[in-house]
Amino acid sequence: EAQVTQNPRYLITVTGKKLTVTCSQNMNHEYMSWYRQDPGLGLRQIYYSMNVEVTDKGDVPEGYKVSRKEKRNFPLILESPSPNQTSLYFCASSKSGTSGRARDNEQFFGPGTRLTVL
Amino acid sequence: LAKTTQPISMDSYEGQEVNITCSHNNIATNDYITWYQQFPSQGPRFIIQGYKTKVTNEVASLFIPADRKSSTLSLPRVSLSDTAVYYCLVGDALIYNQGGKLIFGQGTELSVKP
Numbered sequence: 001e002a003q004v005t006q007n008p009r010y011l012i013t014v015t016g017k018k019l020t021v022t023c024s025q026n027m028n029h030e031y032m033s034w035y036r037q038d039p040g041l042g043l044r045q046i047y048y049s050m051n052v053e054v055t056d057k058g059d060v061p062e063g064y065k066v067s068r069k070e071k072r073n074f075p076l077i078l079e080s081p082s083p084n085q086t087s088l089y090f091c092a093s094s095k096s097g098t099s100g101r102a103r104d105n106e107q108f109f110g111p112g113t114r115l116t117v118l
Numbered sequence: 119l120a121k122t123t124q125p126i127s128m129d130s131y132e133g134q135e136v137n138i139t140c141s142h143n144n145i146a147t148n149d150y151i152t153w154y155q156q157f158p159s160q161g162p163r164f165i166i167q168g169y170k171t172k173v174t175n176e177v178a179s180l181f182i183p184a185d186r187k188s189s190t191l192s193l194p195r196v197s198l199s200d201t202a203v204y205y206c207l208v209g210d211a212l213i214y215n216q217g218g219k220l221i222f223g224q225g226t227e228l229s230v231k232p
Contacts (some may be wrong), residue, residue, distance in 0.1 A: 030211065033220065034138075042224035043162070049230070058219060069210050090161045093214075101169060102150040102211040107220070109161025 002027045004110035006091050012116045021076045021113050023091030031094040032074040033107070033111055034066065036087040043090070045085070049074055081117040088112045120144045120208040127227040136193045138226050140206030143187050144199070148212070151182060151189045154205040162205060166191070193228075201230045 004025045013019055025032065033048040035058075045058030049068040052078060063085055065077040074093075090112050095104040123141040132137045142151070150169050154162040155177075166173055168180040168189070177191040193200055203225040210216045 025170055031218075033146075034137055035222070040224070045222075045224035048218050048220070050213075059217070059221070070229070074123055092161070100212045102152075102169070105150075105209065105213055105220075106164045107146070107162070108165065112159070 002108075004093055004108050005080055005111050006089075006110040008113060010086060010114050012118065014082050014118050015082055019078050019081060019115075021025065021078075021089060021091075021115070023074045023076065023110060024072050025074075025093040025108070026072065027042070027093065027108065028071065028094035029108070030071070030096045031105075033092045034064070034074070034076050035090045035092065036060065036085075037090065037112075038087050045075070046089075081115075083117050085115065086117050087115060089115060120134070120146060120149055122206050122208055122223055122225045124206050125205075126224060127229070128135070129188075129231065131231050132197055133195050134229050136200070136228060136230075138193075138204055138206075139188055139189045140191070140208075141188045142206070144185050145208055146210065149186075150211055151186075151210050152166075152189050152207045153178070153180065154207065154211070154222070156203045158202075161217065161223070162203075165204075165212045181223050183216055187232065190205045196230045197231050198232065200227060203227050 034046040044053040047066040049055045092107040152167040156162040173180045180192045205225040
């Protein structure tokens, strides 16, 4: 089944304890992205990757890191989590960011990771 | 990236047609309009996409006037299961041309009542 998976789905942690949220897609997609969703603020892009070894900042990158060593994986790293990073996180992927075909930009989202930082 | 404006929330009743309008005054020539639907506790999913005039699929219709400064997502005869947040995105067919960024915004929270 074509899908985007995220782990863990739920996580409660404490301030300053490094954590990684994994994201993996099995559709051979080039483009991958991380979003956070907060009440009243909608979906905001954290980081994105146009392809392997190519990453760039979205609108709210502070406090996060990413890497794209393989095409299928795009982990989100919080080196020193703080309470203001408590949020619902979504990973997404799309076929291409460079094909020029609008439909190739369709974003496929993972199930979400609910993170609480105490 | 063209800025989009859509209502924060809308209420409807089962069986009614719902129209959600998105304003995008600064839409560029190469921009497409895409709508996503997000059910509670799930990630958004693609509903429909268009460039101009009208597009229809099994889920919804998308109406885009000639000036393309707005678009309207139409959901025919909604049911309780259509309760969701609906996002309007405007962006270049080539994401690379907008630096790779995508902006979902706040979306419109549709509540369908019995």
